[in-house]
Amino acid sequence: MMPGTTVTVALGTRSYPVEIGGGLLDRAGERLAPLMRGRPVAIVADENVAPHLTRLRASLGAAGLASEALLLPAGESAKSWATLARVCDWLLARGVERGDHVVALGGGVIGDLVGFACAVLKRGCGFAQVPTTLLAQVDSSVGGKTGINTAAGKNLVGAFHQPALVLIDPDVLDTLPPRELAAGYAEVVKYGLIDDADFFAWCEAKGAALLAGDAGARVQAIAHSVAAKARIVAADEHETNGTRALLNLGHTFGHALEAEAGFDGSLIHGEAVAAGIALAFRFSAARGLCAADDATRVATHFRAVGLPDGLAAAGIRASGATLVEHMRHDKKMAAGTLPFLLARGIGRSYLDRSVDLADVERFLDGEPR
Ligand SMILES: NC(=O)c1ccc[n+]([C@@H]2O[C@H](COP(=O)([O-])OP(=O)(O)OC[C@H]3O[C@@H](n4cnc5c(N)ncnc54)[C@H](O)[C@@H]3O)[C@@H](O)[C@H]2O)c1
Numbered sequence: 001m002m003p004g005t006t007v008t009v010a011l012g013t014r015s016y017p018v019e020i021g022g023g024l025l026d027r028a029g030e031r032l033a034p035l036m037r038g039r040p041v042a043i044v045a046d047e048n049v050a051p052h053l054t055r056l057r058a059s060l061g062a063a064g065l066a067s068e069a070l071l072l073p074a075g076e077s078a079k080s081w082a083t084l085a086r087v088c089d090w091l092l093a094r095g096v097e098r099g100d101h102v103v104a105l106g107g108g109v110i111g112d113l114v115g116f117a118c119a120v121l122k123r124g125c126g127f128a129q130v131p132t133t134l135l136a137q138v139d140s141s142v143g144g145k146t147g148i149n150t151a152a153g154k155n156l157v158g159a160f161h162q163p164a165l166v167l168i169d170p171d172v173l174d175t176l177p178p179r180e181l182a183a184g185y186a187e188v189v190k191y192g193l194i195d196d197a198d199f200f201a202w203c204e205a206k207g208a209a210l211l212a213g214d215a216g217a218r219v220q221a222i223a224h225s226v227a228a229k230a231r232i233v234a235a236d237e238h239e240t241n242g243t244r245a246l247l248n249l250g251h252t253f254g255h256a257l258e259a260e261a262g263f264d265g266s267l268i269h270g271e272a273v274a275a276g277i278a279l280a281f282r283f284s285a286a287r288g289l290c291a292a293d294d295a296t297r298v299a300t301h302f303r304a305v306g307l308p309d310g311l312a313a314a315g316i317r318a319s320g321a322t323l324v325e326h327m328r329h330d331k332k333m334a335a336g337t338l339p340f341l342l343a344r345g346i347g348r349s350y351l352d353r354s355v356d357l358a359d360v361e362r363f364l365d366g367e368p369r
């Protein structure tokens with residue numbers, strides 16, 4: 001068992017700990033018990049995490065807590081109105097109270113979906129996150145963005161609703177398919193590219209080892225990423241002062257690619273983010289904001305770890321106009337202007353409010369398919 005680390009997300013009365021430690025899943029019962037008031041615990045998970053669910057329930061049982069679980073089909077398509085209704089109905093049928101804490105066990109899909117259900121059930125009940133993908137451990141379980149996708153695009157219906165506790169057991173990543181591990185790694189690299197050039201250099205040095213199963217590198221990446229996200233969320237919980245928007249680096253391009261691919265598993269979120277970040281850097285270079293070498297360095301690293309570095313590698317053949325049409329649904333859109341996360345260099349990302357979508361369209365049309 002590895003010694004643990006705790007990062008606090010500092011949000012005044014809604015502050016909460018993010019505990020990180022090998023073997024934590026088997027001690028989850030004792031960590032969760034203080035939230036549960038002795039009531040049976042409702043767990044929502046997806047079918048691929050069934051073995052981890054068994055361990056979680058055993059640990060709750062050892063802490064004297066009964067539990068019930070709802071197992072959902074895996075995949076992005078579960079972030080839908082239909083599955084939201086299913087989760088809400090299941091929790092209501094078992095008598096969820098505002099003071100309860102529902103446990104979300106799974107990747108970002110389960111965390112976003114269950115978090116949103118908890119934001120709206122009885123106008124808000126509690127929840128805890130037990131993330132089981134690298135992406136969820138380094139990003140989605142922390143910070144309280146919850147929601148679902150709609151026919152119009154990604155995450156267009158949702159709420160800010162913070163969990164009361166996040167329990168991260170890096171060992172559960174041993175069962176994660178390599179493709180999912182790599183996708184989550186894209187969000188790790190993001191923190192380096194936002195404002196931490198040294199961390200990007202660390203990724204260049206250690207990323208391949210991390211993806212090959214180096215447990216030390218994995219824990220380092222998780223702890224560093226969680227600390228970075230906690231800092232940003234504490235500075236701008238509701239994405240109003242430009243700080244939290246930095247976490248959207250690569251996402252305006254990336255969400256357009258995901259929407260175009262159709263949420264069918266052919267292009268998963270982290271892959272779309274990697275391609276989106278590479279595009280954001282190339283667009284920045286084309287505008288003379290950063291050196292072409294910086295954009296090349298970013299694309300080279302993504303390619304080296306098997307992540308897409310643009311439209312062709314992401315399998316997107318759509319025109320610039322089609323992709324820009326997806327972008328018009330972006331939640332950052334303000335009075336007809338879409339701010340973009342661009343880069344003045346590695347670790348020097350910023351929110352640029354001067355981008356004309358016609359330029360984005362021309363740039364995308366010039367990208368190889
Ligand atoms: N709220 C946020 O701040 C935030 C941040 C980043 C991403 N997201 C959202 O997160 C979602 C993507 O999350 P994700 O990449 O975790 O995808 P996911 O939840 O679909 O999980 C990926 C796959 O891994 C499987 N899985 C999960 N844990 C496993 C394990 N330990 N072993 C084996 N299989 C396992 C799942 O069943 C699924 O098939 C997207 O919807 C994205 O928009 C939200």
Ligand SMILES: O=C(O)C(=O)C[C@@H](O)[C@H](O)[C@H](O)COP(=O)(O)O
Nearest residue numbers: 139143145154155244247248251331
């Ligand atoms: O926590 C945030 O803030 C993020 O932007 C993290 C992103 O990685 C994540 O994909 C988020 O869901 C994107 O949010 P959206 O509001 O742009 O849909």
Ligand SMILES: [Zn+2]
Nearest residue numbers: 187251269273
């Ligand atoms: Zn993301």
